[in-house]
Amino acid sequence: MHLRFFGVHIVVLGSPEVIFEYLDKRSVNTSDREHTPLIELTGAELNFAFMPYSQWWRRHRRAFWQYFNPGAIGQYQSVQRTTVRKFLLKLLRDPDNLVEHVR
Numbered sequence: 001m002h003l004r005f006f007g008v009h010i011v012v013l014g015s016p017e018v019i020f021e022y023l024d025k026r027s028v029n030t031s032d033r034e035h036t037p038l039i040e041l042t043g044a045e046l047n048f049a050f051m052p053y054s055q056w057w058r059r060h061r062r063a064f065w066q067y068f069n070p071g072a073i074g075q076y077q078s079v080q081r082t083t084v085r086k087f088l089l090k091l092l093r094d095p096d097n098l099v100e101h102v103r
Helices: 016-025 037-042 055-068 070-093 095-102
Strands: 002-005 008-011
Touching: 055 070, 070 095
Parallel strands: none
Antiparallel strands: 002 008
């Protein structure tokens, strides 16, 4: 289904097969983002979610994926586990300072 809302085209996809076909197989046509000045004002132009689709985006997304794909994330599990244990211990000893512990 296609909608037009305040000049913005919106496509509603109704099944996993259509979503895969439209977003994955046709990513060259569907991966671009609207340019919004607010993104630059907030400093979020380096966020992958807001970048326009381009060779630069593809190169950086690939580099990002190499470090954060499911296989690579395993190397960080011991650090995460240690940090979570420290956090939970602080929370157990002083539950009233949750916000401070999160910081």
